[in-house]
Amino acid sequence: KRKIIIDTDPGIDDTYAIIAALSYAGFDVLGITVVAGNVGLEPCVNNALGIVKLMDADCKVYPGAEGSLNQLREESGYELKTTVHGESGLGSVTLTPDLTKKSDTHAVDFILETVKAHPDEVEIISLGPMTNLALAIEKDRNTMKQVKTIWSMGGGVHLGNRTPVAEFNYWFDPEAVKETYDLGEDIEINMIGLDITHQTQITLDDLFFLRTECGEIGQILSRIAEHYQDMYWKFIKQTGVIIHDLVAVMTAIDPTLTDKFDILVGVNLQIETEGICKGQTVVQKHQSLFAEAGLAKNANVYMDIDPIAFKKAFMKLCFP
Ligand code: BDR
Numbered sequence: 001k002r003k004i005i006i007d008t009d010p011g012i013d014d015t016y017a018i019i020a021a022l023s024y025a026g027f028d029v030l031g032i033t034v035v036a037g038n039v040g041l042e043p044c045v046n047n048a049l050g051i052v053k054l055m056d057a058d059c060k061v062y063p064g065a066e067g068s069l070n071q072l073r074e075e076s077g078y079e080l081k082t083t084v085h086g087e088s089g090l091g092s093v094t095l096t097p098d099l100t101k102k103s104d105t106h107a108v109d110f111i112l113e114t115v116k117a118h119p120d121e122v123e124i125i126s127l128g129p130m131t132n133l134a135l136a137i138e139k140d141r142n143t144m145k146q147v148k149t150i151w152s153m154g155g156g157v158h159l160g161n162r163t164p165v166a167e168f169n170y171w172f173d174p175e176a177v178k179e180t181y182d183l184g185e186d187i188e189i190n191m192i193g194l195d196i197t198h199q200t201q202i203t204l205d206d207l208f209f210l211r212t213e214c215g216e217i218g219q220i221l222s223r224i225a226e227h228y229q230d231m232y233w234k235f236i237k238q239t240g241v242i243i244h245d246l247v248a249v250m251t252a253i254d255p256t257l258t259d260k261f262d263i264l265v266g267v268n269l270q271i272e273t274e275g276i277c278k279g280q281t282v283v284q285k286h287q288s289l290f291a292e293a294g295l296a297k298n299a300n301v302y303m304d305i306d307p308i309a310f311k312k313a314f315m316k317l318c319f320p
């Protein structure tokens with residue numbers, strides 16, 4: 001089995017993604033590390049504990065960073081504001097947390113201990129801001145060089161959602177993204193960004209099917225998506241929802257869902273950390289050009305997915 005750590009800020013779409021990862025027999029989910037992002041750390045941790053209970057999963061939840069690198073370093077403290085996922089992070093739904101699954105170990109220490117125990121074997125699926133990953137790199141870079149792969153939901157080559165040019169996870173903590181992709185010169189980092197997630201959609205019909213035909217879990221997934229539906233309508237006048245984080249997990253499970261010819265392999269990815277372009281990813285494909293500028297290959301960027309195969313794979317996996 002593949003050894004997996006899920007680093008996440010649940011989050012409506014994170015919930016779909018975690019449920020899929022926990023349902024997949026090929027994954028050994030060693031732990032769920034939590035980061036603030038969609039909502040504050042505490043509600044995100046509670047949501048993760050609720051998902052673990054719902055799935056009766058045999059893994060623990062490790063609380064991590066309470067804000068972005070910059071927010072953590074600001075003496076004045078910070079406030080997280082979010083509307084996209086509702087106050088609880090799951091729209092109007094509150095899950096009952098399994099408090100016995102909450103670990104006292106900090107997410108960063110859990111990541112480092114786990115990678116040390118299984119060098120070159122651990123894959124991290126990153127579904128939120130990259131703060132925990134950056135803190136782990138700052139604490140012990142050599143150990144983080146022994147991560148096998150990072151699958152990252154974030155960024156966009158041609159699209160933004162938090163701003164016209166920046167995706168939310170990368171916008172929230174661009175410094176952490178920079179530090180993580182610097183490690184991409186040594187390890188494999190696969191970006192699953194908005195270019196690919198926006199090719200998929202869970203439609204109103206799909207949500208109806210989840211609610212009526214897919215048992216308790218289907219009902220919960222459909223209910224938590226209601227808030228997302230309102231947001232999608234408000235922002236982009238679309239009735240279906242894009243479950244970004246699920247696309248990252250399904251791609252990690254089966255990369256053949258993506259069109260192999262449109263993975264940008266061995267490209268250079270840089271991120272803007274300030275100003276109006278804060279959080280924008282700049283992906284350069286041509287090595288001859290970026291090498292000239294002293295830049296190295298640090299990423300693979302997935303650009304296309306078969307949306308029908310994606311949806312079928314998710315439904316078959318979670319509701320066989
Ligand atoms: C990403 O931002 C969050 O709102 C979602 O959970 C997802 O990880 C999409 O931009």
Ligand code: CA
Nearest residue numbers: 011014127128
């Ligand atoms: Ca997320």
